[in-house]
Structure formats: C-alpha cells, structure tokens
Amino acid sequence: MNPAWTELEESSTQTKSTSKNKLDRPDLVSRIFKMKIKSLIDDLTVRCVFGKVKAYLYSVEWQKRGLPHVHILLWMKNTVNTELVSKIISAEIPDKNKEPKLFKIVTKCLIHGPCKGFDESLVCCQTKSLGGKNCCGKGFPKPCRDNLLFGNNGYPLYRRRGIGEGGNSFEKKVKGNIVNVDNSWVMSYNPYLCLKYNAHINVECSNSIKAIAYVTKYVNKGCDRILYSKTKEDDEVINEVRNYQDARYVNANEATWKIFKFPIHKSFPTVTTLDLHLEGENEIFFKEDENAASLQRKTAKDTQLTAFFKLCKENEFAATLLYHEIPNHFLYDKANSKWLERKSRTAAALGRIRAVTNKTVELLYLRMLLTHIKGPSSYEDLRTVDGITHDTYREAVKAMGLLNDEETWLKIIMEIITHTNNRDQLRTTYASMLVFSDLEDQRNIWEETKDLFASDYLSLRGLTEYNDEIYRDALDDIQEKVYNCGGSNIEQYGLPPSRNGQKLTNIVRREKSYYKAKLAEEVKEKIMLMNEKQRC
Template identity: 40%
Template sequence: MKNAQTDEETNMKVSAMNYYSYQLMIRQDVENHILKCRQLFHQYIVDMYAKIETERPLYIRLNQTELRSEEYIHLRDTIVNDGNVNPNELGRIVILPNTQIFGGTFTGSPRHMHEYAQDAMTYVRVYDCPDLFITFTCNPTWDEIKELLLAGQSSPDRHDITARVFKQKLKALMDFINKHHVFRKTRCWMYSIEWQKKGLPHAHILVWLINKITSDQIDQIISAEIPDKDIDLDLFDVVTKNMIHGPCGAFNNNSPCMSDGTCTKRYPRNLVSDTITGNYGYPLYCRRSVEDGGKSIVLKVRNVDVEVDNRWVVPYSPLLSKTFKAHINLEYCNSVKSIKYICKYVIKVSDMAVFGVGNMAAQLDEINQYQLGRYISSNEAVWRILSFSIHERHPTVVHLVVHLENGQRVYFTADNFTTGNNFNCILLTVQG
C-alpha cells in the first residue's frame, strides 16, 4: 500500500511538471500567448511551481506517522531515567526527510543540502582538496538567447529561454572540462545551480584533477589581467565586458557589493608582479601595474570616465572565456584552509529569515519552517518546472547504513507504537 501511494504521488508530481513544461514550449507555427505576457508570465510560472512543490510537503505532512523516529539510545535513556515521560510524545513531530522515504529526498530542504555538503567533504577525504573552483554565470546577451526572443522582448522577459540555453551551455562546459581535458584529466567534479534573488542562474563548480596543479603552473591556467587588445581582440572584448568588477567604492558607493562602505568582494585588489600562494588559502594572482607592463581601460561609471587597471579584474581562464563568452570566474583552491568554506558554499541552503513568538513545539515543524523561509524566483521556477537538476556530481557517493553502538533509529508507526507498553516491546525487540 505504501509503494502504491508513493508511486501515485510521484506520478502526480511528474504529470504536473510535464503539463507545465508543455505550456512553456515553443512550437513551430503555434502561437503561445503565455510567453508574451512578460511580468504576468513570471507570476504564472512562480505560482505554478509553488503549487507543484506544495503537493509533496503536504503528502509528507499527512504521512508523518511513517517518519517519526529517534535514536534507540535516546529513547532508552528517556524511558529508563524519566518515568513521567509519555512515550507517545517522543520523536520528531514534523520532519522534512533527507532519506529515501516516500520515493526520494525533498530537493532543496536543509537536510538535503546538508547531505550534499557532507558528500563534498567525502570527496575531500578520498581525493584530497579540489584544484579548481569555477563560477559560471549565464550571459543574457548570448546569440542563442536573442535569436529566440519575440518582437519587442528582452532576455529578462523570457526566463524559459535563459534556463534552456544555460543548461546547454553548462553541459558543454562540463564536457569541455571532463571529456576534452582542457585542464588535464579530471578525477571527480561536482556543481550546484544557484539563483541570487532576481539574478541570472549561475553554477558553482568544484573540479579535482588527477595531476595536481603546482604553484608555478597557475599563471598558465588563470589570468587576472586585462589582455592586450592588439594581440587578442576577442579575449579583450570578453574580459572587458564580463570580467571587470564594478568599479565600486569611491566610484560607485551604491554598488550591490558594497556594505558599510567596503566592497564585500575585496576589490580593488593589490597589484603584484608575480603570483603568490599561501595567503589564507587563496593565491594573490599576478596583477601588474601600468608602469610594469599591465594594461588599463576607460569605463563609464555614473556618466563619469574612470580608468580601470588590473586591480579590478576577476580571475578568469582565457580559454573558457573565449569559448563561452560569459562571466566565468576561475580560482585555484588547493588549500586545506579554504576547502571547508568552498564545499559549504557550493552546496548551501537558500537565504531566509523567519522569526515568531510562540511555544517551543512550533519549532519542531520542519515543513512549516521551510515554507516560511522559501524564496522562489521566476528563474528558479522555470528551471525546476523543466526538471533540470540543481546538483550534479561524479562519481556517485553511496551512503552506507552504519551507526554507533545503540545509535540505530527506531521508527514510530501506528502498528508498533500506540501505548507505553508497546514501546517497551520495541526496546526488547531492538535489544534482542
């Protein structure tokens, strides 16, 4: 009966995803009026995805009797040491699972994201620190996006096109790295898709290489300088359009990166003649001054011409930048000091802020906490409706069912837990 309910619930969700995916499709010689509604189109896809996502938490809430659990040793200590406890009130009240209960995990839940962070640390334990940390951001001016826009539309009007094109570009990037070995052969990799409020989708990627990059090879892979326009005009155009930070600070104090008068991204960086490693786990890339042979350009900031030099350049790979013509930040991260932060940064929970006044019992409702703090943007809604994955990794991490002594889980169900006497039977059964 449980399997039948699980299959039915999963099929309903898949059917809903397929239906709304069909509604968003571009079909030849067929007018799709939904795609012409701009802001109303955004509202439509957010509402539809919220409706789809709500079905699964509702199903989990209605079947919490299958999820109430606690570690055996905690139950035993509670019953033995405190005879006034009602056994029927033990166990988590409402949980949002991360195990293969009800046909799979709840993607995006805090437990699910924490599990992925632990998997990332498993890669570190087995394969040592990653070599490269890549941030790949969608470029709304890609030709593939502009060619599919309707008359009078711009890329912010069509997040469905943005999602599809970025998914294809991301797959091409991962094939470029893993199959063509542009940075040498890879041992393993993982990435996570993120949307910052109303921003474009971007992927945080960690790559482990079989042959580690040494400090004297960093400059061959990563650059943090403005290229020479006379030598490589294409690379110059890509870098000046996509890889210049700000300028912020005194030039633009209202920049989104500013907080308390300081740039949160630590720009402008210091000018150095050679790459230096060992600074808090992150290298100081070569950024030559104009006097030392570096280049500079003039940008307009708030209708004022500002001279920008290598201090404002975001580290990049010349090969990746020329190939994909987008903002691709490439960092060398082979350091124990930075790895824990990076693994948690790649797999992190959505921003949220929830507060309330009430009794402590309300804090046990994980589904309610998740839904109160959930932020759904139209970019993410389209991505999820189209059933695109938000996490990918290779190789697969297999979770073994192991525990400390007496640390196994005991599940509360209607069949085995209705009275205190039945609970004592559970203890005897587990001990036996």
C-alpha cells in the same frame, strides 16, 4: 548566464515571442543555461582543459531577481604548482590589438567596479568583512605584482602587472566620470573559457577547505525568503501578529528550472553510504498492518554488509578489497540484495561506511575492523585474528595492535601537566581523551594520575591529604565534561562511578561546588572586619 548570448537571441526570434524582452522567456533561459553547464563540465572533466579531474561538484543558484549562475569546484588529479596556475589563470587585461575579442569580453564581464574611491554605493562597499563601510568586501583593488605567489588565505596572489611594467588598461565611464581601469580591478579568469562562453567565468585556485563550504552552502541554506504585508482596508482591524508574513520567494527562472527537474546540485564520483550493524541488529522498515509473512521475507533479506560477506566467499577479486572499496567495483542491487559487478569501469563510486558514535562501543570497533580487514566472510571472520576467534570486536582490535597502549596516554597526560597548571583545563582534555581515544581501560591511568586531576579540589577544601570525597569531586567534573563531549557514563571507560549519573546544569554544578566548612571560616573572618553597626 549572459543575457547577450546569441543562443538566447536566436531562440527568442524562432519562437516568435510577443514580448520584446528576450528574458521574459524563463523556459528558454533555463534550457540554454542547462546546456551551457553540460558543455562546461565536459570541457573541464572530459576535454580536461585544466588537466585531469578526479572529482567535482557544482551548485546552481538564483538571486531574487537575477539570472542563474553556477559554482563549480574541481579536485585535480595532479599536483597544482605555480607554473600550471600561471598557464591556466590570468588576472590581466588582454592586449586590445592582439586579442580584440577577448579584450571585449574581459572588459565587459570580468571587471570589478571600480568601486572603492569611485562608486562606494555598490553592495561590496557596504560589507564590514574587510575593514568596514566604504571598503571593498571583495578585496579590490588588488595589489599589482610581477609573479604569482601562493599562501594568501588559501588563494594565490596572481600576476597583475602595473601600467608601466607591461600591464594594459582601458577607460571606463563610472558615475559620469571617465576612469582609467588597470589590472588591479580584473577578476581572475581562463582565456579559453571566456572566448568560448562569452560570460563571467571567475576562475580561482583554492587550497582551502572553505571552498567546499562556499559551494555546498547553496544546497543547505534553503530557499530565498521575503517579508510582505497586506494593505488594510478602511474598516479592517489591524492584526499586529499577522501584519507581516514570511514566505518563500521563487523567481520565474528558478521555477522553470525546477519544473523541468534540472539538477540544482551534482557531484562526481557518486558516494555510496554503506550499512553498518551488529549481527542480527539490522534495521527493518515495515507498515503497521503488514502481515507476518512479509515481515519474515524482509528479515531474511541481506543487507549491504551481509551481502558483502557472501560476495567475498564467492568472488576472489572481492576478497582482496575492503568494505568501503566495494562500491568502486560493484553495484548494489537493492531489489535482490546482491552486489553485482560493474559493467563500466568509468562509473567510479566512493564507499562511506556509516558513522557511529563512541557510545556504541562494539559497533565502533566493528567499523574499525571493516576498514582494516580485506574480504571477511562473516562476523566471526572479523573477530578472528591469527587463528584465534575473540568474543568481542574490541578484543579483536586489540589483538591486531590497533589500540594505543597505556604508556602513550600517560606520557600525553604528563606533557599536558608540564604545559599548564590549570586543572580544569586538564580535566577537559582528559574528558576528550576518554571519549575519543581507543585505549581499552582507563582505570590504571586514573589510579596513577588522580592526585593531579584533583589537586585544586584539595586546596579548595583547605585539606592537606586526599580522600574519596576529593576524588569524587574530580570525577563529577570529568563526568560533566564527558557529557559535553558527547560521551556517556565514565564507568564505560573503566573509571570509578561519579556521584551524578546524569548531566548537570551549570547552576547545579555551581551549587555543588560550595564547601560549608570553608565558607564558614570565611564568614567568621569577614565578621571580625565589620564595625559595630555592620554587625547589627
């Protein structure tokens, strides 16, 4: 948001506001900024000023006393290369004689500081993220270079020519001193967007997953908060507990934006969450006093999954699609529990089958089958492989060859052993394999490798031969690590049962790790080393 926008000036004049400050009209600020966002998104996605966009998301934010600003993230359809980025993004001061308007906008809206060495009282110099106090947290000044280079923590190093190498500069007053500002202080921008919107529009090319977290954190972090205290009267008793109050802070611009019900976050394409449940185990929501007839109607209604089965029977095109591909071509009518063909092909949507944990084994393999079998007409159809109907979804997955074989996992375990002698680390890795692998039965693997998993317990007990107690020690530890990974009882994975069926605390584990026979021998040895007074 640029408070110097002509639209804001003209709107304030037309409304004949009594205030001389045009920013005293947060309703106008919100409406104008909303229209600017819509125009900018159209430029990026419809007019494709950067190229074809296949997805985008944005979040609007307000600082406590500031104007609104928006963070926009684009996924490009075509591969981004050095040549394309150089055409789209610039990080240099324009020529004042050739591009006077762009020069004015860039020097006013897209110059950082200067801070380091000139004005270190700025907020960016108070961060410790890049080396401590008096070091710019944004990494300015940037190094000057003649060409663009990728690979700097997900962000490229843009071309910033020095003053003697074709780069431009200008003079700026900083704390009463005239400073010569060069390209090392310029934020990356797109010339077309700067000229059209006359605002601070920082454009970056990012190939890091952190960009998504950066944009979405404004949705999840919650509202701004303040601490305030009430001034006590002369005869008032001070309540130290209630002295300070924690409250939400909503400024006028944010308040009007929410009153107008403008979107704070938006993404494209739409993501449709798809139902996933076993046969006859779908969720039904009802009120406490609901009658039996209403419950019967709700029970008889199709879910997204059962409606998908019916659609595959009736529609030849749907029978060629996977479950998660359906929302891109069909729209779910919740009132009638039916999938309807989309009238507009431009309204793309992504399907996402609900995530399930590995504790619900059959549901996990049902999800796997839905991501591999096109156009199933029933639950039984999903379990049918090569004309054979299997009793469980796991058997069907195994028949399709989607489960890893036993030799692969044995090879992995042996490779881990060759790289580490730490048996605790080995058991930790094995617990992760149990929880997240798709091997049908781990019993054979355990029988072949159990000596390797329990070798440290053998030496800890001071024994030379393995016995059931040593194996139980290893199983107890594996069971605890499986719990930590989010798994359930190890018997579910085909292993022998451990001695503890419930999760142990670290204190209990430490107490259970003591071996009285070995400790007694250590005590006897230590006593022999004591002098006569110590023994008393």
